[in-house]
Amino acid sequence: MVRVLDEENISRNPYRRLCAIESHLPREGAVSKERQRINEKMAQLIPISIVDVNTKNQVDQSEKEDIEDEAIVQEVIDAVGKGGYRNIKNILQYLVPDLIQKGILNPHQPTINLRISGDGRNVGRKVKHVMVAVAILDDKSTLHKPNHYHTTILYPGCENYDSLSNVMAPFCHDLRNLKEQGLVINNIKWNFQLYFSSDWKFLATCLGFNGAHSKNFCPWCTISKSQQGDLSKEWIISKNINKLIEKNNYYEGHSRKPLFDMIPLNHWIPDELHVMLRITDRLWSLLIAELMEQGFFNDIARKIIIDEMKKIKINFQFWQDQGSKAWNYTSLMGDDKLKVLQFFNLTKILPRRRATMIRDLWNKFYELYIKMKDPITKAEDFKNDAKNWLTLFLTPSEGIPNTQGFKKGLYQPDNMTPYIHVLVHHISEFMTIHQKWGLKAFSCSGIEKKNHEQVSYFFRKTMKDGGGGKKKSQSLAIVEILQHENRNLFYNHNNIPLSYQNPKKIHIKT
Numbered sequence: 351m352v353r354v355l356d357e358e359n360i361s362r363n364p365y366r367r368l369c370a371i372e373s374h375l376p377r378e379g380a381v382s383k384e385r386q387r388i389n390e391k392m393a394q395l396i397p398i399s400i401v402d403v404n405t406k407n408q409v410d411q412s413e414k415e416d417i418e419d420e421a422i423v424q425e426v427i428d429a430v431g432k433g434g435y436r437n438i439k440n441i442l443q444y445l446v447p448d449l450i451q452k453g454i455l456n457p458h459q460p461t462i463n464l465r466i467s468g469d470g471r472n473v474g475r476k477v478k479h480v481m482v483a484v485a486i487l488d489d490k491s492t493l494h495k496p497n498h499y500h501t502t503i504l505y506p507g508c509e510n511y512d513s514l515s516n517v518m519a520p521f522c523h524d525l526r527n528l529k530e531q532g533l534v535i536n537n538i539k540w541n542f543q544l545y546f547s548s549d550w551k552f553l554a555t556c557l558g559f560n561g562a563h564s565k566n567f568c569p570w571c572t573i574s575k576s577q578q579g580d581l582s583k584e585w586i587i588s589k590n591i592n593k594l595i596e597k598n599n600y601y602e603g604h605s606r607k608p609l610f611d612m613i614p615l616n617h618w619i620p621d622e623l624h625v626m627l628r629i630t631d632r633l634w635s636l637l638i639a640e641l642m643e644q645g646f647f648n649d650i651a652r653k654i655i656i657d658e659m660k661k662i663k664i665n666f667q668f669w670q671d672q673g674s675k676a677w678n679y680t681s682l683m684g685d686d687k688l689k690v691l692q693f694f695n696l697t698k699i700l701p702r703r704r705a706t707m708i709r710d711l712w713n714k715f716y717e718l719y720i721k722m723k724d725p726i727t728k729a730e731d732f733k734n735d736a737k738n739w740l741t742l743f744l745t746p747s748e749g750i751p752n753t754q755g756f757k758k759g760l761y762q763p764d765n766m767t768p769y770i771h772v773l774v775h776h777i778s779e780f781m782t783i784h785q786k787w788g789l790k791a792f793s794c795s796g797i798e799k800k801n802h803e804q805v806s807y808f809f810r811k812t813m814k815d816g817g818g819g820k821k822k823s824q825s826l827a828i829v830e831i832l833q834h835e836n837r838n839l840f841y842n843h844n845n846i847p848l849s850y851q852n853p854k855k856i857h858i859k860t
């Protein structure tokens with residue numbers, strides 16, 4: 351019962367009400383007691399510590415809100431200053447024996463491939479909820495499941511270098527130790543291969559590197575913005591983490607010591623989900639910019655776009671900023687972006703010839719995205735396809751504008767996003783290096799989903815359940831999340847079932 355409530359995110363009050371209707375259910379008090387017993391047992395094995403985090407609540411105003419619920423936002427803001435921490439070695443000590451038993455890890459080849467990921471959710475416009483988690487790459491079939499990401503660090507505040515280096519110091523120390531000394535579990539010494547993946551911002555921050563908007567934008571090679579359009583140039587992963595350890599500003603654009611200095615740069619892997627999200631965003635904003643430029647972006651066009659979105663089952667709106675008069679539009683979730691990319695009928699808003707041209711570019715990007723995630727894609731083929739796509743993206747105009755025979759091209763090198771450079775020049779390299787896992791194994795959708803769900807549930811729950819005054823509930827949300835994770839480990843370890851074959855057995859005496 352405790353597990354069912356955990357898995358389904360059912361909090362105390364709704365459960366009490368269920369008990370009032372169904373008298374055979376175990377009483378809420380009894381369930382709470384059992385939950386507490388598991389918490390205490392797990393706290394012995396994987397202690398949860400609270401750390402002071404020197405951080406502010408500040409979010410990049412240009413980013414979209416991930417969680418908008420006002421009440422949750424306020425709870426998260428109130429909780430800034432404290433972080434939660436679980437030791438990676440404790441988690442491994444608990445997990446590894448089970449993974450051996452399941453045949454996922456082999457004690458005769460004692461190497462564990464450990465993936466580290468980070469995610470910062472924008473909670474309202476003022477605060478981020480930052481999570482750093484690990485996953486066992488060897489346990490390949492579970493990498494899309496949020497429950498198989500084990501949180502080591504959790505804090506509300508700011509996703510910047512100073513906050514992260516402050517709160518991650520013990521974690522990074524442990525990672526270095528794992529890499530250099532390994533870890534003995536039940537008399538077997540395990541070695542570690544480490545990997546890091548996250549979205550661009552988190553990755554650049556942890557690398558002590560500048561943002562995606564600056565002149566030197568690539569974490570992996572030394573390309574500068576002005577060289578992006580040169581299709582004859584090859585770019586490969588050429589930076590070396592050791593150079594950055596010796597001298598933090600060895601490469602242009604780098605200024606701080608990389609936080610994961612124990613992970614080689616070709617194990618810092620871009621997230622395929624964000625490659626798709628950000629490039630789709632760019633394709634869409636280029637389309638809107640074109641409509642504006644041509645003077646087509648009026649009420650009629652906006653209505654046509656909204657109707658077309660409705661047709662492909664997407665809820666979409668435009669609104670105008672009161673001050674700047676700039677037009678904003680609904681920011682779409684990943685699945686909706688894929689729908690637009692595949693199905694949005696461009697002939698509704700563009701002349702047929704133009705629509706066909708842009709549709710072709712969108713279709714080919716969608717195909718690339720599917721190939722990028724497919725483990726059987728050959729890296730060499732992908733490289734060619736990606737390069738051809740960029741050539742198409744950069745199709746130049748022919749002839750003289752406003753004269754006969756003029757053929758309007760597509761986009762300029764300035765229109766490229768850093769993700770396009772990565773797609774064209776580095777993804778095929780990562781495919782080759784990490785062929786054993788496939789790029790999909792480094793996707794951040796699992797950890798993003800986890801962070802989102804946990805913030806939405808636990809920061810709402812502390813408000814509803816009260817828990818003895820506001821002050822007390824505030825500091826507890828982070829601990830509750832980590833206790834919840836500890837219990838998940840416990841259920842998996844003990845094979846606690848979620849349902850029983852024979853419904854009669856459900857009658858539990860309380």
Ligand SMILES: [Zn+2]
Nearest residue numbers: 568570571585
């Ligand atoms: Zn590069």
